[in-house]
Amino acid sequence: METLRMxxxxxxxxxxxxxxxxxxxxxxxxxxxxxxxxxGSLVAAAKLSRRHSLRWVxxxxxxxxxGIPELLVIYLFYFGGASVxxxxxxxxxxxxxxxMPPFWVGAVAVGLLSGSYQAEVYRGAFLAVPxxxxxxxxxxxxxxxxxxxxxxxxxxxxxxLLGLGNxxxxxxxxxxxxxxxxxxxxxxxxxxAAGSTRQYxxxxxxxxxxxxxxxxxxxxxxxxxxxxxxxxxxxxPIQY
Numbered sequence: 001m002e003t004l005r006m007x008x009x010x011x012x013x014x015x016x017x018x019x020x021x022x023x024x025x026x027x028x029x030x031x032x033x034x035x036x037x038x039x040g041s042l043v044a045a046a047k048l049s050r051r052h053s054l055r056w057v058x059x060x061x062x063x064x065x066x067g068i069p070e071l072l073v074i075y076l077f078y079f080g081g082a083s084v085x086x087x088x089x090x091x092x093x094x095x096x097x098x099x100m101p102p103f104w105v106g107a108v109a110v111g112l113l114s115g116s117y118q119a120e121v122y123r124g125a126f127l128a129v130p131x132x133x134x135x136x137x138x139x140x141x142x143x144x145x146x147x148x149x150x151x152x153x154x155x156x157x158x159x160x161l162l163g164l165g166n167x168x169x170x171x172x173x174x175x176x177x178x179x180x181x182x183x184x185x186x187x188x189x190x191x192x193a194a195g196s197t198r199q200y201x202x203x204x205x206x207x208x209x210x211x212x213x214x215x216x217x218x219x220x221x222x223x224x225x226x227x228x229x230x231x232x233x234x235x236x237p238i239q240y
Contacts, residue, residue, distance in 0.1 A: 003199075003202060006197055006199065006202070006203075007206070014189070014192075014193040014197075014203070017184070017192070017193065018186070018189050018190070018193065018210070020184075020189075021184055021185050021186045021188065022186055024183070024184060024185045025176075025185040025186045025210075026214070028103065028107055028110070028175045028183070028185055029171050029172045029175050031107040032106075032107045032110040032114055032171050032174075033111070033114055033167070033168060033171055034111070035107060035112070035114070035115065036110075036111045036112070036113070036115035036117075036171065037118055039112060039115030039118075039119075040114070040115040040116070040118030040119040040121070040122055041119075043061050043062070043116070043119035044058070044118075044119045044120070044123040044126065046058035046061075048126060058119070061119075062116050062119065065113055065115070065116040066116050066117075070110075070113055070174055070177055071180065073109050073112065073113060074109045074177055077100075077105050077108060077109040078100055078102070078105045078109070081100050081105060082099055082100045085100065086098045102178065102181045102182050102183040103183055105181065106175070106178035106183055110171060110174050110177070113171075114167055114170070114174070118163075118164065118167055120163075121163035121167060122156060122160055124159070124163070125155075125156040125157075125158075125163070126152070128155075128159045129151075129156060129159070133151055133155075134147060134151060134152065161222065161225060161226045161229060162222075162226055164222070165222035165223075165226070168218055168222065169215050172215060172218065173215070175187075176211070186211065187207060189207075190203045190204060190206065190207030191203075193206075
């Protein structure tokens with residue numbers, strides 16, 4: 001009964017806090033994934049470029065963001081970024097310490113980490129597209145934009161789906177690290193509830209169950225999407 005009371009949605013319960021924290025976790029993960037998609041696409045294009053300088057930039061990005069701990073990246077962006085913004089603000093007459101918004105800093109930091117993995121997913125998917133299809137599209141006079149929209153993009157996304165599912169799961173779990181900068185997502189809410197009630201085991205288990213439900217449900221969604229894409233590819237060959 002005591003556990004049910006603590007999980008209620010009343011003034012003495014933590015149910016509403018945990019539920020809103022789950023929503024925040026999903027929104028943060030989605031925004032981070034979209035940031036990572038933009039960055040990952042650019043890095044993949046750089047690694048596929050014929051120019052050595054661009055390939056070097058892409059490789060350096062992967063080494064940097066895969067080689068240092070995720071928590072360090074978040075600290076650098078949040079505390080380091082606040083120091084830089086405060087210093088710039090002082091030049092224009094501002095006083096005191098200027099805080100950074102935890103949500104956007106966390107989304108960008110986790111997004112950049114996610115982008116380092118999405119880049120390899122997109123690069124591998126691009127290399128999996130049969131070259132003959134691109135050559136055929138060029139031979140019949142398709143413009144570069146048309147080749148991208150009708151031939152390249154649909155197949156890259158279909159080949160990327162499985163890898164993006166794995167990146168989503170990783171990004172979802174990495175979002176728990178944002179709790180260290182004060183954003184109330186699922187991990188932070190579990191810590192707050194555990195500290196307030198002294199029921200550490202109970203709320204840590206509840207937080208773990210919450211992450212398992214999110215990863216299990218999202219994994220199921222990606223599996224359904226992948227199966228549907230595979231059926232579509234078998235039944236509907238690309239029309240030029």
